[in-house]
Every structure is written in C-alpha cells, then in structure tokens.
Amino acid sequence: MATGTGFIELDGVEKVFEVRRRTGFLRSERREVRAVDGIGFRVERGEMVGYIGPNGAGKSTTIKMLTGILTPSGGRLRVAGIDPSRERTRLAHRIGVVFGQRTTLWWDLPLRDSYRLVHRMYRVPDARFRENLDRCVELLDLGALLDVPVRQLSLGQRMRGDIAAALLHDPEVLYLDEPTIGLDVVSKAKVRGFLRDLNAERGTTVLLTTHDLTDIEQLCRRVMVIDHGRLMYDGALAGLHEVGESERTLVVDLERELPPIRLESEPSVRTVKVEGPRQWLAFPASGSAAPLVARIAAEYPLVDLSVREPDIEAVIAKMYASAEAR
Numbered sequence: 001m002a003t004g005t006g007f008i009e010l011d012g013v014e015k016v017f018e019v020r021r022r023t024g025f026l027r028s029e030r031r032e033v034r035a036v037d038g039i040g041f042r043v044e045r046g047e048m049v050g051y052i053g054p055n056g057a058g059k060s061t062t063i064k065m066l067t068g069i070l071t072p073s074g075g076r077l078r079v080a081g082i083d084p085s086r087e088r089t090r091l092a093h094r095i096g097v098v099f100g101q102r103t104t105l106w107w108d109l110p111l112r113d114s115y116r117l118v119h120r121m122y123r124v125p126d127a128r129f130r131e132n133l134d135r136c137v138e139l140l141d142l143g144a145l146l147d148v149p150v151r152q153l154s155l156g157q158r159m160r161g162d163i164a165a166a167l168l169h170d171p172e173v174l175y176l177d178e179p180t181i182g183l184d185v186v187s188k189a190k191v192r193g194f195l196r197d198l199n200a201e202r203g204t205t206v207l208l209t210t211h212d213l214t215d216i217e218q219l220c221r222r223v224m225v226i227d228h229g230r231l232m233y234d235g236a237l238a239g240l241h242e243v244g245e246s247e248r249t250l251v252v253d254l255e256r257e258l259p260p261i262r263l264e265s266e267p268s269v270r271t272v273k274v275e276g277p278r279q280w281l282a283f284p285a286s287g288s289a290a291p292l293v294a295r296i297a298a299e300y301p302l303v304d305l306s307v308r309e310p311d312i313e314a315v316i317a318k319m320y321a322s323a324e325a326r
C-alpha cells in the first residue's frame with residue numbers, strides 16, 4: 001500500500017439530518033441537525049484509534065458513514081480506497097462492525113448457527129472460517145456458549161459473541177461502538193486483551209468509540225475527540241492533559257489538623273480539600289512539584305506527601321465543558 005494515504009480517509013465530511021419538530025396542533029417546524037460538521041482525519045493501516053466525545057457528539061453517525069449505512073451530506077470519505085455508501089457490499093467484506101448497544105446476531109439461534117450464517121453470507125473459505133472460529137472461541141472463551149441461543153446469553157457473553165461474528169470474515173478494519181458498555185470488570189479485561197492481540201498479531205485497524213476512558217488508556221495511542229460534530233483534538237492521549245489545562249494533585253499529610261494551606265509565593269496552587277491532617281492541593285500539570293514541596297516543608301509541619309497525576313476523565317470533562325461554553 002502506498003504510504004501517505006490513509007486506510008481510512010475523511011475530508012470535510014458532513015452529515016445533516018432534517019428533523020421535524022411539532023410546534024403546535026397541525027404545525028411543525030423543520031430544523032437541521034448538523035450531526036457531523038466538517039470532519040477530516042486519516043487512519044493508517046494497523047492503527048488503533050479512540051474516537052470519543054459526549055452524548056450526541058456525532059460518533060455513531062461517523063461510524064455509520066464509514067460502514068456505508070449513511071451517506072454523507074458533504075465531503076469525501078474512503079475506506080480501503082472504497083466509497084462506503086456507493087459500494088457498501090464490496091466494503092462489507094473488508095470491515096467488521098460491533099455495536100455494543102445492539103446485537104448483529106440472530107436472537108433465537110444458538111451462536112454456532114449465527115456464525116454459520118456469517119460463513120455463508122461472506123462466502124468465507126471453509127478452512128479459513130474454521131481457523132478464525134477456533135481462534136475466537138479460544139481467545140474469547142466461547143466454547144461453552146456455542147449451543148446457547150443468543151437471547152439466553154448475558155450481556156458480556158453476547159458481546160464476546162458479537163465480536164467473534166464481526167471477525168470471522170477476516171476484516172481489515174474493525175469499528176467498535178461501545179464494545180465494553182455494561183460489562184463487568186472481568187469481561188472488560190477479556191475484551192480489551194483480545195482486541196490488543198488482534199491489533200498486534202493481525203494488524204487489524206481498529207476505530208473504537210467508548211465512554212469508558214480506560215478502554216482508550218489501555219488500547220489506543222491515539223485519540224480523537226469530537227464534539228458538536230467537529231474534531232476538537234487528534235493526538236496522543238497524554239497530549240490531552242496539556243490541551244485540557246489539567247492539574248496534578250499534591251496530597252499532603254501534616255502533623256496535625258490545620259487551616260487550609262496558603263502559599264503566598266505560589267498563586268496558582270489551590271487547596272481543594274481538607275480532611276483532618278490531610279490536605280489536597282491542586283497545581284498546574286505543566287509545572288514542577290519540587291519548589292512547591294520545598295515551600296510547604298519550610299512553612300508547615302510536614303509528615304508525608306505524594307503527587308497524583310491528573311485524572312483523564314476530569315481532563316476530558318473539562319474539555320467538553322469549555323467547548324460547551326464557547
């Protein structure tokens with residue numbers, strides 16, 4: 001494949017929905033919703049990228065355009081060189097999709113039969129199919145579930161079943177929309193481990209939408225943040241801290257209970273919490289803790305302290321909030 005061109009390419013992609021809103025008896029008003037408002041990015045083959053944003057940001061709409069379910073209202077979009085809405089069937093052979101909120105499996109059929117249907121639908125060569133199925137059954141722990149009708153599976157079991165179904169035809173790219181939603185800690189870990197191996201061993205390109213930032217922290221080196229249909233950030237997860245003007249926290253244990261610490265020489269430091277002899281001080285993540293620690297040690301009866309890194313959830317929440325205010 002030529003370098004420089006992305007495996008997934010979007011340029012100025014838009015999706016506008018027309019919605020009717022009732023304003024009175026027999027009266028309604030037409031309104032445009034710009035779900036995706038001029039988005040551009042490239043994803044290289046083999047990348048694993050997080051695509052995050054608050055509710056209604058336009059994440060699912062983007063994924064639906066990438067699969068060809070929805071046609072963009074404007075802009076240019078290519079996946080593996082294919083225009084998804086024009087050649088949806090051809091593209092379907094090369095992509096896999098998992099929507100965490102609903103299943104693509106047949107509700108009344110045992111998993112095994114759902115997989116047989118996928119086998120036939122995608123005309124996967126027999127040996128290849130068997131190999132892929134065996135691998136998924138082993139790594140996703142599906143052995144005991146193959147003969148259970150989908151409706152009897154727990155959410156975590158069903159999700160693992162869905163992920164397997166999306167991979168039986170060897171897709172080069174996998175879109176995951178909330179793959180860990182509602183799962184317990186053990187199932188989440190299993191799904192994440194599987195996706196990490198899939199990406200590392202098979203080089204499958206993965207675009208992951210989630211509200212669980214641990215998914216992103218554990219799986220994606222790159223993250224894109226979308227809000228109001230626009231791309232707000234595209235880069236390393238660590239870089240979000242700088243954009244989000246995040247703060248680190250100094251947890252200070254004093255000899256005794258004292259009024260909140262105040263440092264005249266450090267105006268950017270705030271005491272955010274006091275609990276007995278323990279105090280929490282927030283300071284800009286871009287700054288160093290050393291001078292701060294020295295000042296506190298000089299002016300207060302210090303017993304112990306530790307520094308906590310900014311919480312990525314808080315950084316992103318702040319970022320969404322500031323976009324809202326603009």
Ligand SMILES: Nc1ncnc2c1ncn2[C@@H]1O[C@H](COP(=O)(O)OP(=O)(O)OP(=O)(O)O)[C@@H](O)[C@H]1O
Binds near residue numbers: 017018
């Ligand atoms: N078929 C549709 N008709 C009209 N409006 C729609 C349609 N689909 C989505 N929208 C609107 O487009 C915007 C983006 O929705 P989308 O589902 O893409 O967001 P999202 O980022 O996936 O949100 P969530 O995290 O809640 O799933 C929302 O305002 C939504 O109401």
